[in-house]
Amino acid sequence: MTDLPTTRIDLKGVLSASAPTVAKEDHSEGMSYLQSVPRRLVTLYLPLLIIVVVLLFPFYWMALTAVKPDAQLLDMETYNPFWTWEPTFKHFYKLLFESYYPRWLWNTMYVAVGATILSIIASVLAAYAIVRLRYKGANLVGGLIFLAYLVPPSILFIPLATVVFQYGLFDSPLALILTYPTILIPFSTWLLMGYFKTIPFELEECALIDGASRWQILIKIVLPLAIPGLISAFIFCFTLCWNEFIYALTFLQSTSNKTVPVAIVNEFVDGDVYRWGSLMAGALAGSLPLVILYAFFVEHYVSAMTGAVKE
Amino acid sequence: MADIVLTPTKAKPQLREATAWDQVKHNRNWLGFWFMVPAMGFLIFFLAYPLGLGIWLSLTDTKIGRVGQFIGIENYEWLWDDAIFWLSVTNTLLYTFVASAIKFGIGLYLALLLNENLPFKAMLRAAVLIPFIVPTVLSALAFWWIFDSQFSIISWSLKHLGIIDYNINFLGDTTWARICVIFANIWRGVPFVAITLLAGLQTVSPSLYEAATLDGATRWQMFRHITYPLLTPIIAVVMTFSVLFTFTDFQLIWAMTRGGPVNSTHLMATLSYQRAIIAGQLGEGAAISSAMIPFLLAAIMVSWFGLQRRKWQQGENND
Numbered sequence: 001m002t003d004l005p006t007t008r009i010d011l012k013g014v015l016s017a018s019a020p021t022v023a024k025e026d027h028s029e030g031m032s033y034l035q036s037v038p039r040r041l042v043t044l045y046l047p048l049l050i051i052v053v054v055l056l057f058p059f060y061w062m063a064l065t066a067v068k069p070d071a072q073l074l075d076m077e078t079y080n081p082f083w084t085w086e087p088t089f090k091h092f093y094k095l096l097f098e099s100y101y102p103r104w105l106w107n108t109m110y111v112a113v114g115a116t117i118l119s120i121i122a123s124v125l126a127a128y129a130i131v132r133l134r135y136k137g138a139n140l141v142g143g144l145i146f147l148a149y150l151v152p153p154s155i156l157f158i159p160l161a162t163v164v165f166q167y168g169l170f171d172s173p174l175a176l177i178l179t180y181p182t183i184l185i186p187f188s189t190w191l192l193m194g195y196f197k198t199i200p201f202e203l204e205e206c207a208l209i210d211g212a213s214r215w216q217i218l219i220k221i222v223l224p225l226a227i228p229g230l231i232s233a234f235i236f237c238f239t240l241c242w243n244e245f246i247y248a249l250t251f252l253q254s255t256s257n258k259t260v261p262v263a264i265v266n267e268f269v270d271g272d273v274y275r276w277g278s279l280m281a282g283a284l285a286g287s288l289p290l291v292i293l294y295a296f297f298v299e300h301y302v303s304a305m306t307g308a309v310k311e
Numbered sequence: 312m313a314d315i316v317l318t319p320t321k322a323k324p325q326l327r328e329a330t331a332w333d334q335v336k337h338n339r340n341w342l343g344f345w346f347m348v349p350a351m352g353f354l355i356f357f358l359a360y361p362l363g364l365g366i367w368l369s370l371t372d373t374k375i376g377r378v379g380q381f382i383g384i385e386n387y388e389w390l391w392d393d394a395i396f397w398l399s400v401t402n403t404l405l406y407t408f409v410a411s412a413i414k415f416g417i418g419l420y421l422a423l424l425l426n427e428n429l430p431f432k433a434m435l436r437a438a439v440l441i442p443f444i445v446p447t448v449l450s451a452l453a454f455w456w457i458f459d460s461q462f463s464i465i466s467w468s469l470k471h472l473g474i475i476d477y478n479i480n481f482l483g484d485t486t487w488a489r490i491c492v493i494f495a496n497i498w499r500g501v502p503f504v505a506i507t508l509l510a511g512l513q514t515v516s517p518s519l520y521e522a523a524t525l526d527g528a529t530r531w532q533m534f535r536h537i538t539y540p541l542l543t544p545i546i547a548v549v550m551t552f553s554v555l556f557t558f559t560d561f562q563l564i565w566a567m568t569r570g571g572p573v574n575s576t577h578l579m580a581t582l583s584y585q586r587a588i589i590a591g592q593l594g595e596g597a598a599i600s601s602a603m604i605p606f607l608l609a610a611i612m613v614s615w616f617g618l619q620r621r622k623w624q625q626g627e628n629n630d
Contacts, residue, residue, distance in 0.1 A: 044424060
């Protein structure tokens, strides 16, 4: 089992063996000119269109439901359900001014930022030590951290609940800030290890000769060069925190302490047939911060997602 | 000359011996240790320790608010005769296999499509990833509404197309409920598979395809003998993650069906939550979640040996 890291080296070898430069520098149109337009229409554009529509439809439906007046929501015969001419912001108003929603958003943000910062600090130190200090057993520790990535929260939440209870952290945001890093550290350590490896060794050697300590090297040389990696790790960790559900569901109890995903599932779901509007408004408002963040950092996102897998 | 070189030995005592403190400050191993402290602290206290504690809890009769006694494998014996537990195991396996296989198929297909020369390529790729960004629970709620028994848009559309004449009870019927949660899981997982495989595809040199075309290869042959072999390592990693996270899925089911109707969508994770936290039987819940470990190990082993075989085919020493 501890040999797992060899898989990553194998992968890296395959992925970075001269091929990427060829693929990236080649701006020619490839061989697509060999296909006629109608053929491309059927084999390429049509399936792509169907898949993209299916992938995006739930969001359209979410947004439409959130702005539809209640009467139109349930009467599907007199009004066309796919569109509305009288959008209303009643559901959002109710959400923001007549519920704990702002409070839940704040909780989620607070927990996500706290856990992310803690994990990034721990991961930077760990990744730097594994890649550049190369202490005895560094590879073994790297492999163990990779294994930690494979331990899912669903088998940890029961014992963690007892631990959280013992430490008196039950129903406090601190419980989440301290437990989320177990999900985030393995991922961001592997991501940052990949980035640190790309920084030329010579820079560090020069600094060492000039009398810099390891700590100074890390702060003044390595980190500024690894900023893209740090941004990737940060936004990805943030997204994972925002998405986390089972720990938040288990460790938090009082309504005012909940995070958005848990609160929406538990507090908004009641027998009311008119709940759909505010439920969807809540879901939409809860996803919006992440979608906005994503829109600004698409490239970092993709590199975070593929980077951790490649390494 | 030799004397002159040898005389400065007197100056040497000025260099003091490295004290233990210097060792701690500059020795590679000690430095490494200090740098590892925060990460290892988190992982040991909140991951390794709970993992062991979970297995211990599964051997006790702990309940919420009551310290348990060691009872050996009684929890497991009890689960062995528990039909609902076995139903959840079957559900989990079904859910994992079907969802992972379809996710892989559609994901690979989508990756191949996105790898073509397309207008608005970057925008398309960004749009495809959105289901992965939005918190699972929130999109699961959207599916809950789409699959509503009375106001489902799918039922409405099918009725107006004249295909059915009554509403489909999507989440109330056992077979439909299973199909719906699997569909939602596939919907949520395809972007991840597609985008990571796309990253792998982009590293395959186009000249290989050009050469194959000149040799008269068909599209299928090109896929089978160029794309697929070069992608195998990344496929193994992506599918390990996909299988792992599908197997231990919790939030999608909890938001959509909570295990119902009649336990037909209960996965091992949701059942352990129900038994441990809602019913308060921590020991039994821990036994259910510990029962997932062998399956997870098997999944990891399969992908690992998949990679090993790949390595053997390529010959040694390519790392």
